[in-house]
Amino acid sequence: MNSIKIDLRSTASFVDAETLDAWRGKAVQALIKLESRKGEGNDFLGWIDLPAACTETVRDDLKNVAGKLSQGIELVVVIGIGGSYLGAKAVLDALSHSFNTLLPQRKHPLLLFAGQNISEDYHAELLEVLKNHSAACIVISKSGTTTEPAIAFRLIKQHFEEKYGKAGAKNRIVAITDAARGALRVLAGQEGYSTFVIPDDVGGRFSVFTPVGLLPIAVAGFDIDALIKGAADMAHYTAKKDCTNPAVQYAAVRNALYVQGRKIEVLVNYNPKLHYVTEWWKQLYGESEGKAHKGLFPAGVDFTSDLHSMGQYLQEGERHLFETVLSVAQEKHTLTIPHDEQNLDQLNFLAGKRLCECNKMAELGTLLAHVDGGVPNIHIEIPTLDEYHLGGLLYFFEKACGVSGYMLGVNPFDQPGVEAYKKNMFALLNKPGFEEQGEALRKRI
Numbered sequence: 027m028n029s030i031k032i033d034l035r036s037t038a039s040f041v042d043a044e045t046l047d048a049w050r051g052k053a054v055q056a057l058i059k060l061e062s063r064k065g066e067g068n069d070f071l072g073w074i075d076l077p078a079a080c081t082e083t084v085r086d087d088l089k090n091v092a093g094k095l096s097q098g099i100e101l102v103v104v105i106g107i108g109g110s111y112l113g114a115k116a117v118l119d120a121l122s123h124s125f126n127t128l129l130p131q132r133k134h135p136l137l138l139f140a141g142q143n144i145s146e147d148y149h150a151e152l153l154e155v156l157k158n159h160s161a162a163c164i165v166i167s168k169s170g171t172t173t174e175p176a177i178a179f180r181l182i183k184q185h186f187e188e189k190y191g192k193a194g195a196k197n198r199i200v201a202i203t204d205a206a207r208g209a210l211r212v213l214a215g216q217e218g219y220s221t222f223v224i225p226d227d228v229g230g231r232f233s234v235f236t237p238v239g240l241l242p243i244a245v246a247g248f249d250i251d252a253l254i255k256g257a258a259d260m261a262h263y264t265a266k267k268d269c270t271n272p273a274v275q276y277a278a279v280r281n282a283l284y285v286q287g288r289k290i291e292v293l294v295n296y297n298p299k300l301h302y303v304t305e306w307w308k309q310l311y312g313e314s315e316g317k318a319h320k321g322l323f324p325a326g327v328d329f330t331s332d333l334h335s336m337g338q339y340l341q342e343g344e345r346h347l348f349e350t351v352l353s354v355a356q357e358k359h360t361l362t363i364p365h366d367e368q369n370l371d372q373l374n375f376l377a378g379k380r381l382c383e384c385n386k387m388a389e390l391g392t393l394l395a396h397v398d399g400g401v402p403n404i405h406i407e408i409p410t411l412d413e414y415h416l417g418g419l420l421y422f423f424e425k426a427c428g429v430s431g432y433m434l435g436v437n438p439f440d441q442p443g444v445e446a447y448k449k450n451m452f453a454l455l456n457k458p459g460f461e462e463q464g465e466a467l468r469k470r471i
């Protein structure tokens with residue numbers, strides 16, 4: 027059964043049924059273009075078939091390497107940025123105990139991330155922690171030349187070689203990169219690291235179902251079979267060329283709202299475990315659609331926390347946005363609110379109720395208030411936060427993104443704009459070959 031419920035009732039007063047139907051028709055056409063592999067960026071559509079391509083043999087190989095890498099290891103540093111980071115981080119945060127760093131006994135290593143920024147403090151403090159723990163490293167870069175992870179890897183490699191010796195370091199490092207190109211591939215070959223390949227036809231932000239996402243997820247002890255099964259089932263549902271397809275529904279309504287001047291989509295969650303799913307989604311949609319001076323700006327909020335910071339704006343600020351609420355129907359734990367004899371906070375009417383009931387009423391109350399305040403709301407629900415449903419959710423967002431990007435009239439699978447900052451950074455750091463540009467830039471600072 028399709029594990030995603032998409033409810034558009036709270037957009038009905040903003041987009042009438044006839045208009046929405048027309049957009050659904052356009053979404054189906056975009057889906058046909060995507061699946062026929064004749065649209066722009068069609069050399070980057072390998073992600074569509076990743077769940078089917080991730081066979082039992084592939085998954086067993088990943089589990090074996092994950093098992094070997096974890097033996098006697100307390101910490102695994104995962105180095106990567108953007109699409110080489112956010113998929114694994116999203117799944118791990120969604121599935122992990124909220125306080126896993128404080129749990130006394132862990133069956134699996136704790137995963138820490140590096141190279142997703144170049145903060146000196148962050149990396150110095152990471153090295154400080156690594157001194158007292160047995161560690162391994164997964165270094166991920168498709169191009170193998172991205173500056174941030176390359177800097178982090180220099181630091182980790184040096185630390186490992188000093189601490190474990192060159193041979194010891196080699197056994198603790200797995201590289202995930204292009205099959206043939208890039209500095210990381212060359213280095214991995216020279217040093218004899220175990221490696222996995224990121225397929226040529228899969229872009230970073232669509233790579234969560236390759237070893238980029240799957241190896242860290244397996245190292246953390248999560249069920250990659252179920253994750254892939256969820257994605258495979260969703261691949262089936264989102265291939266349907268009709269309005270029962272949730273990706274068609276979502277792509278249609280967000281484009282319908284966009285042309286009405288709703289330029290910002292705010293992804294809302296009521297479970298802090300979903301914070302990084304939102305970060306992953308922001309990259310997926312921002313990098314895929316933000317081109318040719320077009321595209322919805324993807325923003326995110328964690329409710330109810332952010333109702334106390336962003337709630338005022340969402341209720342009464344400029345009406346250039348809409349919300350997509352991502353709900354999880356069932357939480358894992360049961361916790362009821364206690365009775366209090368004094369009742370100073372006047373909350374005894376809540377005694378005996380579960381927290382999830384309060385959270386649900388906060389969600390429904392906010393939805394009604396925001397719709398009354400002029401904010402259209404799309405509602406997406408998954409039954410529970412587990413590997414299967416998360417796999418389905420991520421695949422759903424990927425498919426809808428491809429469809430939506432084609433509806434917008436952009437190539438959703440390239441990212442030419444990401445290069446501009448890199449060139450300036452290299453010029454300002456005096457990279458050989460960038461001297462003239464560096465001089466020109468310095469005059470402007």
Ligand code: PA5
Nearest residue numbers: 108109110167168169172230231
């Ligand atoms: O989605 C993308 O293509 C980017 O976010 C890349 O994943 C990111 O820039 C990292 O690139 P690489 O994996 O080549 O180091």
